[in-house]
Amino acid sequence: MPEIRLESICKDFDGHVAADDLSLTIGDGEYLCILGPTGAGKTTCMRMICGLTRPDSGRVYFDGEDVTDMDVDLRNSTMLSQSYSLFPHMSVYNNVIFAPRIKEWPEESAKQIVRSMLNMVHLEQKADWKPAQLSGGQQQRIALARALASGSKVLLLDEPLRALDARLRINLRKELRSLAKEMGLTCIHVTHDQDEALEMADRIAVIRRGRIIQVGEPRDVFENPATPFVANFVGRSNVVTGRLTASDGDHAEVTVPGGWVLRTRPTGIPVGTDVVVTVKVGSTKVSHATDEDIPNRMCTGTIERILYEGATITVDVSVDGMGTLSAKLPNRKYDDYKAGETVDIQWVPSKASVFTMPEQGLEEEMRLD
Amino acid sequence: MSVLKRIDELSGNPKVRRSWFTLACAFFLIIIVIPSIFVVTKILTEWDLVNNILSDASTMDIIMGAVWNSFSIAFIVTVIDILVGLPMAWIMVRREFRGKNVLDTLMDLPLAFPTAVLGLSVVVFWAVPPEGITVPGLGLGITPYMLVVLLHIIFTYPYMVRSLSAILEQIEPNYETAAMTLGASRWTAVRTITLPLFRAGLATGFILCFARSLSETGGTNIALLLMGAITDDGGTFFTGPTFIAWMKTAFGGATSPEAMGAMILISVIMIVFALILLVVVRKVMMGFRIPIKKVWPDIGRKVSRGLLPKAKDVLAMAFLLFVVLIPSFYIFAFLTQPTGDIDFGGLLSATGTSFLVAGVAVAVDIVFGMPVAIYIARNKGNRLADVLDELVNVPLIIPTTALGFSLALFWGSFGFSDSVALMLVVLGHISFTYPLVVRNLVGAIEEVDPSYEEIAITLGAKPFQAFRKILFPIIKSSVLAGGILAFTRSLGETGATVAISDSVNTIPIYITNLVKAGMAGEYTMFAEAAMCSIVLIAICFVLMMVIRAMSQGGDRDA
Amino acid sequence: MGKIKLDRISMRFGDFYAVRDISLEINNGEYVTILGPSGCGKTTLIKVISGIWTPTEGKVYVDGVDVTDVPMEDRDVGYVFQNIALFPHLNLRDNVSYSPRVKDLGDQVMEERSTEYLELVNMLARAGMFPSELSGGEQQKVAIARALASGSKMLMLDEPLSALDARVRMELRYELRRIVKRLGITVLHVTHDQEEAMSVSDRIVLMRYGAIAETGSPLEIYRHPKSVFAANFIGETNLLECTVSDKSKMGKTKVRLRGGPEIRVSRTNFNIGDPVVISVRPEHVYPATDGLRAEVTDVVFMGTYWRVRTIAETRDHVEYNVSTSDEIPEVGDMVHLVFNKKATVVFARPEGGIEEEIRLE
Secondary structure (H helix, E strand, C coil): CCCEEEEEEEEEECCEEEEEEEEEEECCCCEEEEECCCCCCHHHHHHHHHCCCCCCEEEEEECCEECCCCCHHHCCEEEECCCCCCCCCCCHHHHHCHHHHHCCCCHHHHHHHHHHHHHHCCCHHHCCCCHHHCCHHHHHHHHHHHHHHCCCCEEEEECCCCCCCHHHHHHHHHHHHHHHHHCCCEEEEEECCHHHHHHHCCEEEEEECCEEEEEECHHHHHHCCCCHHHHHHCCCEEEEEEEEEEECCCCEEEECCCCCEEEECCCCCCCCCEEEEEEEHHHCEEEECCCCCCCCEEEEEEEEEEEECCCEEEEEEEECCCEEEEEEEEHHHHHHCCCCCEEEEECCHHHEEEEECCCCCHHHHHCCC | CHHHHHHHHHHCCHHHHHHHHHHHHHHHHHHHHHHHHCHHHHHHHCHHHHHHHHCCHHHHHHHHHHHHHHHHHHHHHHHHHHHHHHHHHHHHHHCCCCCHHHHHHHHHHHHHCCHHHHHHHHHHHHECCCCCCCCCCCCECCCHHHHHHHHHHHHHHHHHHHHHHHHHHHCCHHHHHHHHHCCCCHHHHHHHHHHHHHHHHHHHHHHHHHHHHHHCCHHHHHHHHHCCCEECCEECCCCHHHHHHHHHHHCCCCCCHHHHHHHHHHHHHHHHHHHHHHHHHHHHHHHCCCCCCCCCHHHHHHHHCCHHHHHHHHHHHHHHHHHHHHHHHHHHHHHHCCCCCCCHHHHHHHHHHHHHHHHHHHHHHHHHHHHHHHHHHHCCCCHHHHHHHHHHHHHHHCCHHHHHHHHHHHHHCCCCCHHHHHHHHHHHHHHHHHHHHHHHHHHHHHHCCCHHHHHHHHCCCCHHHHHHHHHHHHHHHHHHHHHHHHHHHHHHCCHHHHHHCCCCCCHHHHHHHHHHHHHCCCCHHHHHHHHHHHHHHHHHHHHHHHHHHHHHHHHHHC | CCCEEEEEEEEEECCEEEEEEEEEEECCCCEEEEECCCCCCHHHHHHHHCCCCCCCEEEEEECCEECCCCCHHHCCCEEECCCCCCCCCCCHHHHHCHHHHHCCCCHHHHHHHHHHHHHHCCCHHHCCCCHHHCCHHHHHHHHHHHHHCCCCCEEEEECCCCCCCHHHHHHHHHHHHHHHHHHCCEEEEEECCHHHHHHHCCEEEEEECCEEEEEECHHHHHHCCCCHHHHHHCCCCEEEEEEEEEECCCCCEEEEECCCCEEEECCCCCCCCCEEEEEECHHHEEEECCCEEEEEEEEEECCCEEEEEEEECCCCEEEEEEECCCCCCCCCCEEEEEECHHHCEEEECCCCCHHHHCCCC
């Protein structure tokens, strides 16, 4: 039901800017991930939506209605926190029935809802347990059931998977998203984990230093990053600085240290500008060095090391002048290459992005935390 | 039910919430803080009286002597507590052993003893008791000064161990482990890593113990009476609070100008020094750096292994046993003596008064302290919260006798006096128990993740519903524990009661009067005082056990 | 220097065995990851090696010398904590020079070592800062420098990256391996994150229920897991219940899927009729014109590829990958799937059922 709109929100905590003129619209029934490093203002953004934090300026709208001054308990937006915050003195059942009872729904229908929620998360047999007796994954599910039982149409998820083991986290991604979709909720999911965001989100909003720097579908954010930071934050990228030396409608050329000329997608940046080239490690390919003319060859280097990482391998190649570039290849290529070998590095020019050199310097721009 | 619902609804209104909080703050300021330090203004309005005393050299000698005694005793006691408390805190926090629970209970026991009882017990154990007491003790010929030190160690020691343990628990044990994996012996690790992180705990422990020792009246008074250092006509040895109490009784209330002047002067001196101390200790402790530039690996190694650490633990235990526990329990030796008839009527009426005062005081503390405690705990770093946090300590550090005297003057100036003595005594007891209750509440609330209440509110609960359904049940056992602690403290208090009124007969005063009668030659009164004490201990002990059961029950649920 | 041997180590807390009867050898300069779900006893193991705990049974040898009873301050084992545990009252230089200081090696050594190791982790420029001024990732790098500055040849890493952001974690794990390989020290790294384990280690020790489930290089354990649990825990996989339906003398095996088609798998030692489970990783499942029929239930963008989730005619969930340059199916489409025969691993069917076998907590 609700569409949520944040309009020019600002929030400052004793000099720490948590939201800086932040505007964002979340569609009805959408699953939106707010993705960003620790301290970027993700959680504050979410707390302002449910009203636990008041913005210094700016407005919050639900379905066009200004709710900035509305009490938290009337907003019908429920939060799921990373520590789950299951009420420790209540049984699982009483936790889940908390909201129906507070809202004074008829006891019979409240019980009905609680039963079906517990059923949905497959924990009906744990109804009488205390939260402390449950495993992390089970607690997470109960917290979800409690939130769903409240009848809220907006679900705010604050790093809901962070406290779980890596493997379990991956399993629960699917489950969480499909439950939320099934209930038709508008979801805002805060996370620092780009894989989680890619896999779960309808749209991703990348946030940094209190500002939304890009909003888009996962594929769009991954393939058409708005800044060098996004390029490297959402999927690891090779990052090279150089000068734009040629540009036409097909592609641009960037001359980099070591004299290599890298080709990228077309750009409107004027020739002669200092630029940053980014290309995803997954889009970077290697092949045995050859004298033949290979269309997408960008440079040549020596393999430093090859890491077997399961489904993929990572090949680090040292290139004169540029340092180390990495390529992520399917694992079946593992036996094809050896450390010390000379290889060509190639990519499809349309997979490489080019940006003007950030004002505050590249290192500051690329900081991950 | 409908009242609760009404409050639930009202709590949704931010104006109502703000008003309630303002009311609680106003209560704290007007009923507790201002009356506690009201006496300071008297130095201006009653300057003539004070000036008379200032020019009276012999009275000044007694006053300055008493102040010196109070502060030097408090200092010595606190330093000893720190030295023996540190190893004990380590044992309590970082070790697991059988009987730890028993030790934990034993440690708290002196808190359950009204200090007047301890005074009696300690004199009989260590010193030469006056004629008429037939229970044999060590009979050492120690001075009143040393005896008071020994007495004060008993009831300050638990405070020190508790506050040191609380801080030690918060210090990440991995720091010490990390230091040791880097090659530091335990001694070096503790000296260079844990102790420097410990400053806040030392400051809190220091202030608590110092203030408690500075305040104490009842036990000191009884001890000095028994030692013959204080009589109705005068005395050879006073502490600040005992001097005020003596003036009050010796001159038949504060009506005589001479007593008035002296009492104002000594109260103000005690209050001002105590407040200065509160600030200075904080500053000094925070600025104090333990030098860590140089290490001596070999010495560290020797000190960390073998007999020395064991010897340290044994000494800490021995101290607890011989200086704290046995002298406290020595009162039970009276059970071996034949006793005369006990005046149960008198005992019962005094007990009733005490329970009434303590019960009302604690209930008021909890109701009006809760909003302030929640505010302090949930707004760390906020200016107002920090100011409140500091202010809460004020009644704690002011000697209760001075506080009581100040309070009597304050309400007296509105025309309230002996006619409502009981009410004034209750107000006095509210003042010095309020910090205990609020401190405890703040500690308990800080432990609770605020996201519990936040989630409850996002699930549709009104703020008051979130409080009564979530926060309160979670901290319930701590609230009870803090309440009972304040209750026993109120039960044992003499100084404030005496300073406010001499017509309200609480149980420690009843015991003090029995002892006085004993000193006056009615020797059977000593035994009766002892028996009353034992009854009182029994009551307090049961209360303590209730606390433990409650707080442990709480742990299981959490 | 730095060869570790564990001989039948057990660690008991009350009646509970955190680890039971573990023997393991770690070579000089080897990077070994101890991987397993929460509560499997992995941290206990490195605490025993570094002397923080003394095992209730068994012996620890370093370079052939029994060190079981040597106290931790004399073990000379670097230890990095999950919660970082930098000394908050000391600046970075004093933190890193703490070990030379407590060993009283003199000002010059302290200066040299702290400079060398801060440089190594690229934090020298901020030597005068206090830990609270750094981000989590930076703090952990300093903690590693501090552990290394003891001059130890063995480094224990206790979930060193799990408190950090996902992206920082990924960056740091490459750096971590680079640093320790340059120094040639022996490393034991505890983690619950299989991706992390795969990219940093020479060898993975997979633990479960206080015992070692299996060990092997990342490649061996990914390609040839010895149990259904390992196949599922390390990397993603499709698990399908089936029965051996045919087998040649050479060991060439065919299995019949539940109620459905017969497929060829790698060579096995099973007999016809044996109940088995096959494991095939998503990158070894391909859409084809013929094969296992499946309905697409979900298509998810994973960055460099699309993950297609299907439900097969056998009621098994089967997932496969499609390159971003290829055409992707839509939800509801019927596809035919074939498996890479060589990459299929066959296991005896676990008695408690697959669900129980792959349980994570």
